Amino acid sequence: MHNFELVKPTTIADAVQALSGEDAQPLGGGQTLIPTMKQRLAAPARLVSTLGIAEMQGVCTDDHGRICIGGATTHASVTAETASTFPGLSGLAAKIGDPAVRNRGTIGGSVANNDPAACYPAACLATGATIVTDKREIAADDFFQGMFATPLEEGELITEIKFPVPQASNYQKFEQPASRFALVGVFVARFGDGVRVGVTGASEDGVFRWSAAEEALSGNFSAEAVSGLSLPAEGMIGDLHGSPDYRAHLVKVLTGRAVTAAS
Amino acid sequence: MTNVSMTVNGKSVSGEVEGRTLLVEFLREGLGLTGTHVGCDTSQCGACVVHVDGKAVKACTMFAAEAEGAEVKTIEGMAIADGSLGTIQQAFQDYHGLQCGFCTPGMVMSAAALLADNPRPSEAEVRSYLEGNLCRCTGYHNIVKAIMAASGQSVEPVAAE
Ligand SMILES: Cc1cc2nc3c(=O)[nH]c(=O)nc-3n(C[C@H](O)[C@H](O)[C@H](O)COP(=O)(O)OP(=O)(O)OC[C@H]3O[C@@H](n4cnc5c(N)ncnc54)[C@H](O)[C@@H]3O)c2cc1C
Ligand code: FES
Ligand code: FES
Numbered sequence: 001m002h003n004f005e006l007v008k009p010t011t012i013a014d015a016v017q018a019l020s021g022e023d024a025q026p027l028g029g030g031q032t033l034i035p036t037m038k039q040r041l042a043a044p045a046r047l048v049s050t051l052g053i054a055e056m057q058g059v060c061t062d063d064h065g066r067i068c069i070g071g072a073t074t075h076a077s078v079t080a081e082t083a084s085t086f087p088g089l090s091g092l093a094a095k096i097g098d099p100a101v102r103n104r105g106t107i108g109g110s111v112a113n114n115d116p117a118a119c120y121p122a123a124c125l126a127t128g129a130t131i132v133t134d135k136r137e138i139a140a141d142d143f144f145q146g147m148f149a150t151p152l153e154e155g156e157l158i159t160e161i162k163f164p165v166p167q168a169s170n171y172q173k174f175e176q177p178a179s180r181f182a183l184v185g186v187f188v189a190r191f192g193d194g195v196r197v198g199v200t201g202a203s204e205d206g207v208f209r210w211s212a213a214e215e216a217l218s219g220n221f222s223a224e225a226v227s228g229l230s231l232p233a234e235g236m237i238g239d240l241h242g243s244p245d246y247r248a249h250l251v252k253v254l255t256g257r258a259v260t261a262a263s
Numbered sequence: 264m265t266n267v268s269m270t271v272n273g274k275s276v277s278g279e280v281e282g283r284t285l286l287v288e289f290l291r292e293g294l295g296l297t298g299t300h301v302g303c304d305t306s307q308c309g310a311c312v313v314h315v316d317g318k319a320v321k322a323c324t325m326f327a328a329e330a331e332g333a334e335v336k337t338i339e340g341m342a343i344a345d346g347s348l349g350t351i352q353q354a355f356q357d358y359h360g361l362q363c364g365f366c367t368p369g370m371v372m373s374a375a376a377l378l379a380d381n382p383r384p385s386e387a388e389v390r391s392y393l394e395g396n397l398c399r400c401t402g403y404h405n406i407v408k409a410i411m412a413a414s415g416q417s418v419e420p421v422a423a424e
Contacts, residue, residue, distance in 0.1 A: 006282040006328050014340065034324045035306050037283075047282070049329065077320075098395025100309065103318040140397065180394065 028109025071108025088169030126198030223256035272340030300382035309396035360409035
C-alpha cells in the first residue's frame with residue numbers, strides 16, 4: 001500500500017476543507033477502500049476519515065417523516081436504530097457481510113462505492129431515497145449510474161441519506177457464499193401510491209428497478225402477481241457463481257419472497 | 264510518522280506509525296503481541312479480529328491511527344489475571360475447538376463479542392455470528408460446541424452431525 005496522510009476531522013466543514021486537497025478521498029469504515037489500497041488499485045495522497053464527525057452519525061426523522069441516516073453511520077448502528085421505525089432497512093443492514101464488517105462499514109461508503117452487488121443501493125432505489133452531499137441533493141433514480149458509477153465529483157462527501165418510509169418493505173438476499181455479497185438481492189417497498197422494486201447483484205448495469213414487477217404489484221401485492229412475469233437474461237451478470245438465466249430467475253423468486261415477507 | 268496512543272489489554276501504549284500502518288501491524292510488530300493472526304490480509308477470514316472499544320473489528324482492515332485513544336483488546340487479554348485460560352479459551356480446549364489453531368484468536372474474540380451482546384445464543388445465532396471467521400481446518404462443529412459450552416448451555420450434538 002502506498003503511504004498517505006490520514007486526517008480525522010470532527011465537523012463536515014473541516015472534512016470538506018481537507019477533501020479539497022489534491023488526491024484526497026473520504027475514508028468511511030475502510031471495508032472496501034483498505035483492501036483496494038492494498039491491491040494498489042487506489043493510492044490517495046490523503047484520506048479524510050468520516051467516523052469522527054458527530055453530525056454524520058446516527059438516525060433521525062425529518063418533517064416529511066423520512067428516516068435520515070448520517071453518511072458515517074455504521075451498518076451495525078443502522079440495524080439497531082431502524083429496527084422499529086424501518087424494519088425492511090434494518091433487516092438489510094443486519095445481513096451485510098459479517099459482524100466485524102458491520103461494526104466498521106458505513107452507509108455513505110457503501111452508497112458512494114455503488115458496488116453492483118451491494119445491498120443499500122437496492123433500498124435507495126426502491127424507496128426513492130435522496131442522497132445528500134456537502135454540495136447538493138441527488139435523487140436515487142439519478143444516482144446509481146452503472147457498476148461503480150455515480151455522479152459524485154472528486155472529494156464530494158455523502159453527508160446523509162433520506163429514506164421515505166414504506167408501509168411495508170422487505171429485502172431478500174441470496175448470498176454469494178464466498179464473498180457474502182448479494183448474488184442477487186431484491187428490495188420491495190409498498191407505498192400508498194404504488195410499489196417499487198430495487199434489484200442488486202443481477203445486472204451488468206448495476207442496481208435497477210424492475211418496472212414490470214412494480215406495475216403488477218401495484219395492482220395486486222402478492223407473490224402470485226409476479227409469478228407469471230419473466231425477466232430477460234440478456235444483460236444479466238454471468239460468472240462461476242451463476243449464469244445470466246439463473247440470476248434472472250432468482251430476481252423473480254426473491255421478489256416473490258420479499259412480497260410475502262413484507263405483507 | 265505520527266505518534267499514536269491507545270490502551271491495549273488495559274495498558275497504555277504508544278508508538279510511531281505511518282498513515283498506512285494497519286492496526287494489526289502495530290499490535291504484532293510494534294507491540295510484539297503476535298497472538299492476533301493475519302490469515303488473508305484481504306478482510307475475508309477473521310483471524311485478525313480484535314475488540315476496539317468493545318466491538319469486534321478486523322485489525323487488518325483498520326489503520327492504527329484510527330484507534331488513537333481507543334480501548335483495544337486482543338487474545339492476549341483474554342486470559343484470567345493469574346494467567347490461566349479464560350472461560351471461552353478453556354471451552355475451546357475442552358471441546359477440541361481448535362486443530363492447527365491459526366483461526367483461534369479471531370474465533371475467540373468473535374465469540375467473546377457475541378456473548379457480551381447475547382449471553383445465551385442459539386446454535387444458529389452462533390453460526391451466523393461466525394460468518395466472517397473462517398477455519399481452514401474446518402473444525403466448525405467443535406467451535407460451535409465450545410461457544411455453547413462457554414455460554415453455560417448444554418452441548419447437544421450439533422446440526423449436520
Ligand atoms: C467480507 C466483506 C463482506 C461484505 N459483504 C457485503 C454485503 O453483503 N453487502 C454489501 O452491501 N456490502 C458488503 N461489503 C462491503 C461493506 O458494506 C463496506 O462497508 C462498504 O461497501 C463500504 O463502506 P465503508 O464505510 O467501509 O467505505 P470505505 O471502504 O471507507 O470507502 C469506500 C468508497 O467510498 C468512499 N466514501 C466513503 N465514505 C464516503 C462518504 N461519506 N461520501 C462519499 N464517499 C465516501 C471512499 O472514498 C471509497 O471510494 C462487504 C465487505 C467485506 C470486507
Ligand atoms: S487477516 Fe484480517 S480478515 Fe483475514
Ligand atoms: S484450527 Fe486450523 S484454521 Fe481453524
